[in-house]
Amino acid sequence: MAFFINTAFWMFFFMVGFVATVNCITDFGPELVEKWFKRKVSAAVLIAVYLIFILILIRALRVLGTTYALTANVLRNGALLYISTRIHDERVHGVMLVAVALSFWPFWNWNVGVMVAFAAMLVALQVVNHYSEWIGEAHAHFAPVNVVMSCGMWAFTMYAYGDSLASAAGTTVIFILVMAVADLYDRLLRYRRIKNKELTYGNNHDELTGVRSLSLFRRDYVNFFQKMMQEEDGQQVHLALLDIDHFKEVNDQFGHVVGDEALINFARNLEAYFIPMPYYASVYRTGGEEFSVLMYGITDSEARLAVDEFRAQLRDIQVLREDADFRLTMSAGIVPVSGAEEILKDLVKRADSNLYRAKNAGRNQVVQTQ
Numbered sequence: 001m002a003f004f005i006n007t008a009f010w011m012f013f014f015m016v017g018f019v020a021t022v023n024c025i026t027d028f029g030p031e032l033v034e035k036w037f038k039r040k041v042s043a044a045v046l047i048a049v050y051l052i053f054i055l056i057l058i059r060a061l062r063v064l065g066t067t068y069a070l071t072a073n074v075l076r077n078g079a080l081l082y083i084s085t086r087i088h089d090e091r092v093h094g095v096m097l098v099a100v101a102l103s104f105w106p107f108w109n110w111n112v113g114v115m116v117a118f119a120a121m122l123v124a125l126q127v128v129n130h131y132s133e134w135i136g137e138a139h140a141h142f143a144p145v146n147v148v149m150s151c152g153m154w155a156f157t158m159y160a161y162g163d164s165l166a167s168a169a170g171t172t173v174i175f176i177l178v179m180a181v182a183d184l185y186d187r188l189l190r191y192r193r194i195k196n197k198e199l200t201y202g203n204n205h206d207e208l209t210g211v212r213s214l215s216l217f218r219r220d221y222v223n224f225f226q227k228m229m230q231e232e233d234g235q236q237v238h239l240a241l242l243d244i245d246h247f248k249e250v251n252d253q254f255g256h257v258v259g260d261e262a263l264i265n266f267a268r269n270l271e272a273y274f275i276p277m278p279y280y281a282s283v284y285r286t287g288g289e290e291f292s293v294l295m296y297g298i299t300d301s302e303a304r305l306a307v308d309e310f311r312a313q314l315r316d317i318q319v320l321r322e323d324a325d326f327r328l329t330m331s332a333g334i335v336p337v338s339g340a341e342e343i344l345k346d347l348v349k350r351a352d353s354n355l356y357r358a359k360n361a362g363r364n365q366v367v368q369t370q
Contacts, residue, residue: 008174010067011074015182018054018079022047022086023189044089048096051083055103069161074175077153082182084128085135085142093129097122114160121156124149142183150176206285208260209267217284217292221344225294229340237337238303240293241351242270245329245363247289258322263289265319266328273310281306292348300336304368307332311366331358334368 029046033039055076062072080100087093101122108114128135128145135141150172158168204216212220225237244250244266251259267283270291274281280296295303311330320326333354337347354367361367 004170004174007068007071007074007171008178010071011078011174011178012181014075015078015082015178016185019082019182019186020189022050022083023186023193025050026086027193042089042092044087044092047083047087048092048099051079051096052099052103054079055100059103070163070167070171073157073161074171077150077157077175078179078182080125081128081146081149081153081179082186084125085132085145085183086186087129088132090126090129094126097126108160111160117156117159121153124152139180139183139187143180146176146179146183150179206267209264209285211267211271211291212282212284214284214286217282217286217294218344220282220284221294221347225296225337226340228296229337235297236299238295238298238300238334239337239347239351240295240303240307240332240334241286241348241355242291242293242307242330242332243287243355243359244289245331245359247328250328254320254322258320261321262319262328265317266330267291269313269317270310273313274306277306292351300368300370303334303336304366307334307366311364329364331355331363332366333358334366336370 025046026043030041030043033041033046058067058072058075058079061067062069083096084093087096101118104118107118128149131145135145154168154172154175157163157171158165163171204213205211206213229235229237244263247259247262250262254262267285270293271283274283274293274295277295279298279302282294284292284294286292293307295306298306311332314328314330317327318324319328333351333356335347335350335354350369354369358365358367
């Protein structure tokens with residue numbers, strides 16, 4: 001009994017740490033590799049490499065005599081079964097299993113029967129991986145797979161290592177229970193990740209239009225645009241403030257629901273216009289019918305041309321279902337950032353001054369100062 005308790009203890013904490021680490025690799029691994037090594041590597045490849053490293057470490061611990069053979073098998077089998085449900089790339093998973101097979105050299109002294117059984121177990125893991133998307137949909141999908149694979153893996157382990165039936169049966173029960181907990185923990189982590197992304201998106205994007213929010217506008221200017229200006233000599237940042245002309249009349253004539261529809265369509269078209277540009281541009285809703293565009297790496301004339309062309313395109317954009325002929329117009333004020341040290345408040349004040357000049361001059365035009 002003490003042996004089974006010890007095995008359950010080590011497997012539980014190993015799987016909790018293993019699951020958490022794999023989720024971290026999934027979330028941050030590809031981004032960090034690209035940042036540090038300037039290479040794009042999928043999360044599946046990184047997870048496969050991590051698994052091989054863990055299996056080598058487990059085998060080293062066994063060779064050094066610091067862990068029981070059964071405990072080492074528990075940890076290895078748990079890692080293999082879990083990873084088979086988490087890598088959603090069959091080719092990468094297949095290559096990983098080949099590497100796993102090679103790590104068992106010299107293959108139980110070339111015992112043909114054990115080698116055949118081992119190959120069957122690897123094939124079963126590949127089948128599990130084939131259905132990993134379905135397995136990941138619900139814990140109820142994982143449960144039968146867990147039972148069947150656990151029984152098969154421990155039947156193989158009993159055959160390959162000469163364990164007693166009682167030992168294999170007790171370990172199988174422990175294995176099934178811990179793997180069930182590990183799967184639930186994995187689902188909890190993924191659920192939290194989804195909710196955090198939703199919360200982050202909600203904080204960073206305008207609820208009505210879906211473009212970036214005023215709070216993100218402030219953070220982006222400080223955390224991205226100012227830093228880029230400090231690091232890249234000669235690259236300019238321009239701010240354009242855009243305001244829909246006579247928008248109050250839209251609400252008065254059609255109602256606020258229709259007015260919201262007009263805002264949504266305007267914002268979507270504005271973002272769709274700037275995203276494909278060859279330079280970096282971000283669109284934000286910074287007021288009721290006011291939008292801001294930060295543009296990086298273009299000249300004064302290019303900034304003016306971009307905003308003017310979008311203003312002209314508004315003539316062809318239908319924004320209301322109730323009135324297909326209705327068109328919006330806009331006024332805009334553009335200014336370049338005077339330097340990396342200019343605070344956002346001063347920048348917006350200068351752009352806002354140009355915006356009001358455009359409105360006072362009759363609206364539906366762009367005013368820019370150098």
